[in-house]
Amino acid sequence: DTGVSQDPRHKITKRGQNVTFRCDPISEHNRLYWYRQTLGQGPEFLTYFQNEAQLEKSRLLSDRFSAERPKGSFSTLEIQRTEQGDSAMYLCASSRQGGTEAFFGQGTRLTVV
Amino acid sequence: AQSVTQPDIHITVSEGASLELRCNYSYGATPYLFWYVQSPGQGLQLLLKYFSGDTLVQGIKGFEAEFKRSQSSFNLRKPSVHWSDAAEYFCAVVSTGKLIFGQGTTLQVKP
Numbered sequence: 001d002t003g004v005s006q007d008p009r010h011k012i013t014k015r016g017q018n019v020t021f022r023c024d025p026i027s028e029h030n031r032l033y034w035y036r037q038t039l040g041q042g043p044e045f046l047t048y049f050q051n052e053a054q055l056e057k058s059r060l061l062s063d064r065f066s067a068e069r070p071k072g073s074f075s076t077l078e079i080q081r082t083e084q085g086d087s088a089m090y091l092c093a094s095s096r097q098g099g100t101e102a103f104f105g106q107g108t109r110l111t112v113v
Numbered sequence: 114a115q116s117v118t119q120p121d122i123h124i125t126v127s128e129g130a131s132l133e134l135r136c137n138y139s140y141g142a143t144p145y146l147f148w149y150v151q152s153p154g155q156g157l158q159l160l161l162k163y164f165s166g167d168t169l170v171q172g173i174k175g176f177e178a179e180f181k182r183s184q185s186s187f188n189l190r191k192p193s194v195h196w197s198d199a200a201e202y203f204c205a206v207v208s209t210g211k212l213i214f215g216q217g218t219t220l221q222v223k224p
Contacts, residue, residue: 042203042214102212104156
């Protein structure tokens with residue numbers, strides 16, 4: 001059981017740069033979720049996929065954010081023209097279709113300087 | 114919209130004392146409810162879940178939670194807290210296929 005894997009664990013970037021994060025879900029899980037968590041807050045839903053289809057996107061996901069899951073396996077989350085307000089922990093989770101128990105990765109900590 | 118409220122932002126208990134963390138949900142039907150724990154800089158680990166049936170559910174690490182429909186609550190309990198339980202705890206509810214989290218409760222354990 002390899003669990004949900006996220007890469008990188010930490011990313012420091014300059015304001016205005018683009019960043020991309022990767023998430024590898026548990027292999028038999030066809031749902032994949034992205035959340036953002038700022039200090040002292042609970043995780044906020046960003047988007048989720050069922051297989052390669054993006055089923056829902058939060059209003060939090062501005063047009064600078066894009067997520068893909070091209071073959072229904074791993075997913076990427078890209079942030080273009082990063083802003084200091086994007087500094088947060090980005091969490092990925094996966095679950096079985098119809099299942100409600102989500103398993104989380106360890107997250108990617110983004111710092112925009 | 115479905116939501117979860119955790120009224121206590123920060124709780125401090127002495128090691129060996131009992132613990133109760135509060136969670137209130139807003140949901141029309143029978144909710145799917147969860148408690149997760151997060152250690153600093155880490156992802157979330159599932160402690161326990163409630164879908165239906167017995168309203169008292171047992172989880173890992175000696176935690177339990179009780180679903181009370183009349184009070185719209187799903188409080189987490191532990192009879193005797195260990196220093197290693199210090200962490201952040203999140204209550205969550207499933208809404209349209211995804212988890213909605215509360216703001217979390219930070220648990221500090223005094224020796």
